[in-house]
Amino acid sequence: MRSGESVRVAAGAIAANRLRAGLTALGVVIGVMSVVLLISVGTGARSEITGQLEALGSNLVFAVPGGFEGGPTEGGGPSRSPFTADAIDDLANDLAGQAEVTGTLTSGEQARGPAGQTGVSAFGTTGSYDAVTDTDVTRGAFFSDADADTGRRVAVLGPSAAEELFGERDPLGQQVTLAGVGFEVVGLVEEAGTTFGVDADLQVLVPLRAAQELFGIQRVDTVLVRAPSPDALPGVVDEVEASLAQSIDEDRFSVLTQDDILGVVGDVLGTLTFVLAAIAGISLLVAGIGVSNIMLVSVSERTREIGLRKALGARTRDITSQFLIEALLLCGLGGLVGLGLGIGLAEVAEAVSPLPAEVTWWAIALAFGTSLGVGIVFGVLPARRAGRLDPAVALRHE
Amino acid sequence: MSTDELSVPAALAPGAEAAAGDGAGAERNGEPVVDAREVTRHYLLGRDTVVEALRGVSLTVPPGAFVSIVGPSGSGKSTLLNLLGALDRPTSGSLRFSGRDVADLSDAELAALRNTDIGFVFQQFHLLARTSARDNVALPLVYRGAGRRERQRRATEALDLVGLSHRRDHSPAELSGGEQQRVAIARALVSEPHLLLADEPTGNLDSQTGTEIMELLQDLNARAGVALVVITHDPEVAALAPVQLPIRDGVLDQDRASASALAPAPPASGPADAEPSEGSPPR
Known part of the structure; x- marks a missing residue:
């Protein structure tokens, strides 16, 4: 029997039981759709986060509270940060001429301007923030270390914050009120984009000590250091560790490069994506059992047809391959529809929801390949049963 | 002697000469289409109950012959049909199709033999639903x-032979019972078999249509030279054959067969006769 003929016969059998075939394939549709969608979202999240990290520049060194590799240590976490503004000053002095140093403190605050008020991310930082994070100042200038040290009330706005607070007006030289305290706007920074639906441009940057005073806290969340070149990174990491260790217990902070963070974030999100895909894969497995079940019903219903085909000269192999092709076709068609829906939903999610989604060729290949694999694995049992039927018995089957 | 040896002389088969003329004729010439010797078929019922459905049947069908096998239900008819149709293998004894012993053939080779050498006509027609007459006929190909x-x-040609080429695009549901059986006969003929095996071919038809179907089968037997074996419980249908072989309790009834006006006495020189002591069937 020619394989083209087998496909034609299988397609005919599926067409003859459209509703049943459709319902059976629906399981495969949902499974493949879920695999594609979840992998796309996982991949999208991973590239969005790594993209954000990479945008900071590759020569960055981070000092963060707590242990990093072994998870948070006792006393770890941003709320118990060991860093202080003095420690940052000391670090900057120690690394003078080798690397730029800054620190940040973040808090969600209400800000008010002439055009209205809005919740913003208020950053306390030092005058070297723009240089360390490679942020362009589009208008005016970033405040200086002198401003930061004296706690002068000056502010730099992100584009969204400027628009929300000042509308069409020029914010430069104007006052913005943060937690009830007025700050003079001295500069505007470039657009940073949106991460997971959070507008990173809705930010107000103010001098570190002014922020500490305003929020009533002494800590600094993160210390950022920019090495002059990738080659200088290991030396800078050692210097940062040594310098911070002079005033802070070594167990209470970790020094990391961007690659360290990218690696760990990539691992975590990769594992998350894999787990999501595996859960979706379970639905494909269940769908496969449904396919197997329906194929067994089909074999049972068509026992006389199988007997007839054998009487007319069909070999065991002809019958087996006919039913295997039918299962494959069922899963393949379901897989194609599932791919279409999965890709479509991923595109929709990307367009209208904060969830990033990135459809990759390997996710498509994996999902469709798995659906075909399910067809083969779960089609074999019914197909073999069909092929083994005794023609003399099958012909007289009631 | 406990077994029956019945041979249908080639001379009785009107189409034998014609058969030699077509492509497969050379193969048909000489070797019997079916040659069964001391064939038994036992089934295991449950764990240890043996049913002896056939208890030693010998039968030779020469090319172009027309034989009827007649018997009541439970006589072993269906079992014999399975064997003559190469759908099953005997428990003991030898079964040859055009000289090829089924014991030497693999399942796949047996399937190929059914495909090329045997045409089936069933009581229930066994046509594929939602499939045109022509595609049904073409199925063996x-x-x-x-x-x-x-x-x-070739399917259209076969439908021509049964006078139904004008209905070739109709599905079985759109055809009468008689027409469906004609389509089934065309399907049996399409592979130009040596043997047409008809199992109660008129069983699902009214008597008028049944007569027409039997006339068609007889005509094809005569014109195309294909050997025809009709298995039936209906004595009237059986009586149409020059050779009638009654079957009862798993054995062919030699006395009644011999009494048949058209059946000759068993030939004195057959391989089975040469060794009369061989193969006493289990009783």
Whole structure:
């Protein structure tokens, strides 16, 4: 029997039981759709986060509270940060001429301007923030270390914050009120984009000590250091560790490069994506059992047809391959529809929801390949049963 | 002697000469289409109950012969049909199709033998629903890898033989019982078999249509030279054959067969006769 003929016969059998075939394939549709969608979202999240990290520049060194590799240590976490503004000053002095140093403190605050008020991310930082994070100042200038040290009330706005607070007006030289305290706007920074639906441009940057005073806290969340070149990174990491260790217990902070963070974030999100895909894969497995079940019903219903085909000269192999092709076709068609829906939903999610989604060729290949694999694995049992039927018995089957 | 040896002389088969003329004729010439010797078929019922459905049957069908096998239900008819149709293998004894012993054939080779040598006509027609008459007729050709165009051509020719080429695009549901059986006969003929095996071919038809179907089968037997074995419980249908072989309790009834006006006495020189002591069937 020619394989083209087998496909034609299988397609005919599926067409003859459209509703049943459709319902059976629906399981495969949902499974493949879920695999594609979840992998796309996982991949999208991973590239969005790594993209954000990479945008900071590759020569960055981070000092963060707590242990990093072994998870948070006792006393770890941003709320118990060991860093202080003095420690940052000391670090900057120690690394003078080798690397730029800054620190940040973040808090969600209400800000008010002439055009209205809005919740913003208020950053306390030092005058070297723009240089360390490679942020362009589009208008005016970033405040200086002198401003930061004296706690002068000056502010730099992100584009969204400027628009929300000042509308069409020029914010430069104007006052913005943060937690009830007025700050003079001295500069505007470039657009940073949106991460997971959070507008990173809705930010107000103010001098570190002014922020500490305003929020009533002494800590600094993160210390950022920019090495002059990738080659200088290991030396800078050692210097940062040594310098911070002079005033802070070594167990209470970790020094990391961007690659360290990218690696760990990539691992975590990769594992998350894999787990999501595996859960979706379970639905494909269940769908496969449904396919197997329906194929067994089909074999049972068509026992006389199988007997007839054998009487007319069909070999065991002809019958087996006919039913295997039918299962494959069922899963393949379901897989194609599932791919279409999965890709479509991923595109929709990307367009209208904060969830990033990135459809990759390997996710498509994996999902469709798995659906075909399910067809083969779960089609074999019914197909073999069909092929083994005794023609003399099958012909007289009631 | 406990077994029956019945041979249908080739001279009785009107189409024998004609058969020698077509492509497969050379093969048919000489070797019997079916040659069964001391064939038994036992089934295991449950764990240890043996049913002896056939208890030693010998039967030779020469090319172009017309034989009827007649018996009540439970006589072993269906078991014999399975064996004559190469759908099953005997428990003991030898069964040859055109000289090829089924014991030497693999399942796949047996399938190929059914495909090329045997045409089946069933009581229930066994046509595929939602499939045109022509595609039903072409079905055996699918399993020999024939191309679509060739299948359609030969199926149309076969439908011509049964007078139904004008209904070739109709599905079985759109055909009368008689027409469905004609389509089934065309399907049996499409592979130009040596043997047409008809199992109660008139069983699902009214008597008028049944008569027409039997006339068609007889005509094909005479014109195309294909050997015809009709298995039936109906004495009237059986009586149409020059040779009638009654079957009862798993053995062919020699006395009644011999009493048949058209059946000759068993030939004195057959391989089975040569060794009369061999193969006493289990009782």
